[in-house]
Amino acid sequence: SQQGEEDPQALSIQEGENATMNCSYKTSINNLQWYRQNSGRGLVHLILIRSNEREKHSGRLRVTLDTSKKSSSLLITASRAADTASYFCATVGLGTDKLIFGTGTRLQVFP
Amino acid sequence: DSGVTQTPKHLITATGQRVTLRCSPRSGDLSVYWYQQSLDQGLQFLIQYYNGEERAKGNILERFSAQQFPDLHSELNLSSLELGDSALYFCASSSRPGQVSGNTIYFGEGSWLTVV
Numbered sequence: 001s002q003q004g005e006e007d008p009q010a011l012s013i014q015e016g017e018n019a020t021m022n023c024s025y026k027t028s029i030n031n032l033q034w035y036r037q038n039s040g041r042g043l044v045h046l047i048l049i050r051s052n053e054r055e056k057h058s059g060r061l062r063v064t065l066d067t068s069k070k071s072s073s074l075l076i077t078a079s080r081a082a083d084t085a086s087y088f089c090a091t092v093g094l095g096t097d098k099l100i101f102g103t104g105t106r107l108q109v110f111p
Numbered sequence: 112d113s114g115v116t117q118t119p120k121h122l123i124t125a126t127g128q129r130v131t132l133r134c135s136p137r138s139g140d141l142s143v144y145w146y147q148q149s150l151d152q153g154l155q156f157l158i159q160y161y162n163g164e165e166r167a168k169g170n171i172l173e174r175f176s177a178q179q180f181p182d183l184h185s186e187l188n189l190s191s192l193e194l195g196d197s198a199l200y201f202c203a204s205s206s207r208p209g210q211v212s213g214n215t216i217y218f219g220e221g222s223w224l225t226v227v
Contacts, residue, residue, distance in 0.1 A: 044113075092213070098156055098167050098169065
């Protein structure tokens with residue numbers, strides 16, 4: 001079973017534009033993490049935000065978390081063709097220490 | 112390169128067969144996770160081991176089993192294979208046992224299993 005649903009399922013933008021991906025989850029969490037996966041490759045950890053945090057930045061990445069709405073967003077600013085990949089949110093529920101992944105957003109950035 | 116090594120990279124086998132997927136975690140990591148990624152089910156957590164002991168179980172079928180050996184490498188055994196078992200199987204490792212503290216887990220490149 002999956003905890004998170006991501007929206008949109010797919011997103012196509014031009015280089016230089018910003019990309020926003022949203023993640024909604026069902027149960028209370030300890031933390032939420034975002035991962036990136038290039039086609040058919042392994043997942044790479046991008047950023048983690050704890051349940052008591054509202055926003056976090058890492059380079060061109062900005063993550064927000066709204067625990068009242070059980071949702072998170074990942075913003076990639078000034079996107080590049082190399083950002084083309086699938087992006088997944090993953091949650092760690094309260095009382096567990098398992099990382100459960102969402103459905104993912106496929107991002108295509110055109111040069 | 113995450114430091115997590117998985118073999119084989121690709122595997123094609125027939126229904127009813129049994130396969131073993133192997134994972135070597137990053138040097139020093141005690142925790143190993145197995146995930147299955149398929150088109151219809153997405154990324155599913157299967158099982159986690161920490162220092163040789165099973166720590167958490169997810170959507171792992173009874174036909175599947177795993178273990179972590181004293182040298183910390185892990186194997187995922189898939190038996191009585193069905194067409195629907197075709198998927199990309201990931202191993203991941205981390206230094207600490209759980210994800211509550213948010214320790215990063217590092218994924219291997221995966222083993223592509225095709226059941227024909």
